[in-house]
Amino acid sequence: MSSNVRIEELLAFLAEGRIMDAMREFYADDVVMEEPAYGATVGLAANLDREEAFVASVADFKNFEVKKLGVGDGVSLYENVMDWTNTDGQDIHVEQVVVAQWKDGKIIHERFYYNAA
């Protein structure tokens, strides 16, 4: 099975704030994305809806910094920091780890680890 982990290309998209472009370019049609606050979202269409809602809630995306990056057999992992101001004027700071499973150059599963308490 070819995994073709394209994480550095994906991170370049995210650093430019091209979240929706990245979703269409790097995520498989049957992708499953899991995170503490929302559980599992199945399928690209449902994940595009979720990400569009997130993007619409952002008034000013201030920072996307990758602190650590690892690549294994068909898997990428990165720790990153993000800061943004939402449309309610709140400043949001998130530190997280993102673990993605890749197949044929697309992400088929992605899990987020962050403090959701």
Add this chain to the structure above:
Amino acid sequence: MDDQKPHAAIARELYDAFLAGNVDGIFELLHADIEWELVGSDVPHFGCFRGVDEVKRFFSIIGEINRVESFEVLSITETEKGAFAECRERGHFEGHPLGFELRSCQIMEIEDQKITHFRIYQDTAKMVDAWRS
């Protein structure tokens, strides 16, 4: 030690020691100035512990309150300066009825075969709920 993946080998040593209950074996792998952090707050062992003595206090707290029923290392991935480990655990807090079952991603930085930074990301909400139950 795996010459190709020396950081992953040290991470494996750490988890082998943990699973064997050999906390001294864990401490031997730590740099004197270790920064050990479980990201979050509201539970006694969450937060940052600096130095080996503070990490010993972290494990002392765990020993008092955390009843681990299972702990599994799912994967270890070598990085340039350390390793990522994905783990899964189930347990409960002593005297608290609600249990927890969660996954974590644990990040190590390693210099000269010693762990200098250890950071744990996990679904903290499940642990906070269990602690407050």
